[in-house]
Amino acid sequence: MSAFGELVSRHEKRIYALVSRILGATASADDVDDTVQDVFVQAWRALPRFRGDSKFSTWLYRIATNMAIKQWHRRKRLRLTVADEELPENLRVSMMTDPSPSPADHAESQARDRALRASIDALPEKQRTVVLLHYFEDYSCEEVAQVIGCSVGTVWSRLHYACRKLRGNLEWLQQA
CATH class of the missing domain: 1.10.1740.10 (RNA polymerase sigma factor, region 2, helix turn helix motif)
Structure with a gap:
């Protein structure tokens, strides 16, 4: 090769x-x-x-x-539009505990996943990038800082604001 x-x-x-x-x-x-x-x-x-x-x-x-x-x-x-694809386990919003969910539970879980994906896609570019690298790729904040060329403090700040926006956008999930 x-x-x-x-x-x-x-x-x-x-x-x-x-x-x-x-x-x-x-x-x-x-x-x-x-x-x-x-x-x-x-x-x-x-x-x-x-x-x-x-x-x-x-x-x-x-x-x-x-x-x-x-x-x-x-x-x-x-x-x-937002297509259906599997999210990494560490960011899934699934609240199911039953290993064989009912069709209604399955539909609700898919709706939650789509809402999370749409909310992540809607984040500003710099916040979305740190969220993807940190949570989806399991990079440490130090590694994310190296990849995107900024300080660790900036990574923490972007993660903080991104998570705050995600919580605000997905507040309805916590009430369901």
Whole structure:
């Protein structure tokens, strides 16, 4: 396998998941695929400039994050609907305890998941990015700061304001 093939095979799934989440639920598979491909081409071209100041995966995530945000801005006006896709367990809003839910419970759970996805998609870009990296990709605040190029305090602040907005947008879920 070539070095480029090794780079892609080692990181493709996580980069695909990150790009998909940043672009949002309305992104087509082609948009995600094209952006992921562009990420790896850009990383390959920039590889000689990788200084090793951070982990390689952090450097690659920064490239992926920046390219996905650029693509998101390009297609911002097209984000009109929210598609159904599974959320990571650590952000699910499912309140079900019964392993075999009734159809009504299942429908309610799906509505909660769609509402959460729509609320995350509606966050300002910088807040959405830190939420996705921290909660979906399990990056520490220090790692998120490295990926997006800001201080840890800024990451904490963006997480705080994003969570506050999410709580406000999803207040009806707590009353249900």
